[in-house]
Amino acid sequence: MSSKHLKILLCDDDSDDCYFFSEALDTLPNSTQLTTVHNGEQLMQLLTKETNELPDVLFLDLNMPRKNGFECLLELKLNETLKQLPVIIFSTSFEQEVVNQLHKNGAQYYIRKPTEFSQLQKLIQLALNLMEQENISQPTRENFVLTMENNREN
Amino acid sequence: MVKIKKSDELAIATNKLVLQNEEKEKRAAELIIANKELAFQNEEKEKRAAELIIANKELLFQNEEKEKRAAELIIANKELLFQNEEKEKRAAELIIANKELAFQNEEKEKRAGELIIANKELLAFNYVSSHDLQEPLRKIQTFVTIILDKENQNLSDNGKYNFQRIQQAAGRMQQLIEDLLAFSRISTSEHKFEKTDLNIIIDEVKTELKDTIEEKNAVIEATELCTANIIFFQFRQLMYNMISNALKFSNPGVSPHIIIQSKIVKGDKLNNSKLSPEKNYCHIMVKDNGIGFEPHFSQRIFEVFQKLHGKEEYAGTGIGLAIVKKIVDNHNGIISATSELKNGAVFDIYIPVN
Numbered sequence: 001m002s003s004k005h006l007k008i009l010l011c012d013d014d015s016d017d018c019y020f021f022s023e024a025l026d027t028l029p030n031s032t033q034l035t036t037v038h039n040g041e042q043l044m045q046l047l048t049k050e051t052n053e054l055p056d057v058l059f060l061d062l063n064m065p066r067k068n069g070f071e072c073l074l075e076l077k078l079n080e081t082l083k084q085l086p087v088i089i090f091s092t093s094f095e096q097e098v099v100n101q102l103h104k105n106g107a108q109y110y111i112r113k114p115t116e117f118s119q120l121q122k123l124i125q126l127a128l129n130l131m132e133q134e135n136i137s138q139p140t141r142e143n144f145v146l147t148m149e150n151n152r153e154n
Numbered sequence: 155m156v157k158i159k160k161s162d163e164l165a166i167a168t169n170k171l172v173l174q175n176e177e178k179e180k181r182a183a184e185l186i187i188a189n190k191e192l193a194f195q196n197e198e199k200e201k202r203a204a205e206l207i208i209a210n211k212e213l214l215f216q217n218e219e220k221e222k223r224a225a226e227l228i229i230a231n232k233e234l235l236f237q238n239e240e241k242e243k244r245a246a247e248l249i250i251a252n253k254e255l256a257f258q259n260e261e262k263e264k265r266a267g268e269l270i271i272a273n274k275e276l277l278a279f280n281y282v283s284s285h286d287l288q289e290p291l292r293k294i295q296t297f298v299t300i301i302l303d304k305e306n307q308n309l310s311d312n313g314k315y316n317f318q319r320i321q322q323a324a325g326r327m328q329q330l331i332e333d334l335l336a337f338s339r340i341s342t343s344e345h346k347f348e349k350t351d352l353n354i355i356i357d358e359v360k361t362e363l364k365d366t367i368e369e370k371n372a373v374i375e376a377t378e379l380c381t382a383n384i385i386f387f388q389f390r391q392l393m394y395n396m397i398s399n400a401l402k403f404s405n406p407g408v409s410p411h412i413i414i415q416s417k418i419v420k421g422d423k424l425n426n427s428k429l430s431p432e433k434n435y436c437h438i439m440v441k442d443n444g445i446g447f448e449p450h451f452s453q454r455i456f457e458v459f460q461k462l463h464g465k466e467e468y469a470g471t472g473i474g475l476a477i478v479k480k481i482v483d484n485h486n487g488i489i490s491a492t493s494e495l496k497n498g499a500v501f502d503i504y505i506p507v508n
Binding site for chain 2: 014016020023063092093113114115116117118120
């Protein structure tokens with residue numbers, strides 16, 4: 001099941017959310033390596049440095065100062081090498097127009113930051129399980145948002 | 155020779171006399187003709203004189219008339235002069251009144267402009283504050299769940315209980331923020347009216363509330379529903395709030411029975427001063443068999459954050475009916491509630507058809 005080692009990149013300006021993410025990740029059985037950056041500029045700098053290996057998945061927050069998640073997503077999808085990097089949007093807002101636009105712009109999944117730690121653990125686990133599958137293609141809009149309700153089968 | 159001369163002289167003299175007499179008779183005849191002529195002319199002149207006298211009388215009469223007309227004209231002119239003065243007074247007053255109106259219009263436009271700005275600011279403020287307020291709240295909730303998970307062994311029962319109370323308070327605050335946001339969205343969102351079959355709305359709401367309906371064995375009767383001209387998403391929110399209230403405030407041990415009806419009624423058939431007698435209204439009635447409320451609260455229940463029970467008895471922030479009323483206002487309608495304690499409640503909504 002979870003045999004693959006995943007290199008995870010997290011981009012979030014909020015230190016508490018970064019703490020929650022890394023704490024939750026630690027409790028999961030998956031073999032992972034987590035790198036964290038705190039704003040869009042750091043993110044692009046890190047990813048465009050040729051000496052660095054690309055991560056397997058990017059968890060991207062939306063509301064960040066100076067360069068927000070939207071802008072980062074657009075830049076990534078315009079870059080020949082970087083557009084293959086699956087981007088999972090990880091955010092607090094939940095307006096349908098925003099989510100629709102993110103799906104259109106090529107994000108892989110959308111996760112709304114939960115209020116319970118156990119939910120966070122489950123959602124990250126779910127995302128990682130999906131990332132371990134071969135042939136990752138962008139899901140339909142119905143399957144774009146990862147929630148506990150529509151993924152009970154996983 | 156002298157005698158012949160004298161008879162010749164007599165003859166000549168007589169001839170002269172005859173000639174002179176002939177001349178005199180010619181002259182006399184001419185005089186007679188001239189006199190006749192004169193007499194005729196005199197007659198004519200007397201006729202002319204008589205005519206002139208009549209003409210003069212006529213002129214005199216006309217002069218008198220003209221002087222009467224002149225006198226009347228003088229009076230009429232005085233009257234016109236007076237009316238002109240009055241008109242100029244009115245015109246001056248109108249100019250002042252128009253200046254006043256123009257000034258008030260400017261003031262109104264300033265107020266309208268200020269209101270638009272204030273609304274935009276309010277919308278931005280609401281959005282930002284709800285987001286910014288929710289973030290530390292979410293942190294509180296998440297940290298509490300981490301502590302309860304990880305420190306489970308290290309916490310006394312009392313400690314765990316206290317943390318749970320923190321969770322509940324944070325949850326209520328989150329609900330409050332969400333409700334405030336929903337409330338402000340109702341007034342600032344766009345108003346697009348569409349003719350809608352109310353059955354569609356009721357069906358969607360029933361689907362959303364499926365779990366609660368099953369859990370409480372509730373029956374929702376919505377058989378006679380008409381089409382109404384409404385803002386779809388707002389009216390769905392309205393029905394959701396009303397039906398969810400009816401489910402929440404059911405009598406313990408009694409399955410909720412909710413009846414929803416609607417029909418078109420003309421304003422004059424309804425005894426309501428707020429409704430126009432010539433207009434047609436869609437009258438929607440929502441009736442339940444729940445705990446009801448005392449009649450003297452029938453207005454207060456529509457106020458923001460007004461509850462009739464403590465938070466321990468019934469969850470909720472007290473904004474549900476405030477939102478319902480605001481939506482009814484947006485539809486230019488009215489809503490009223492009738493109830494008696496323990497005997498359920500009836501909500502009557504009247505929305506203009508056009």
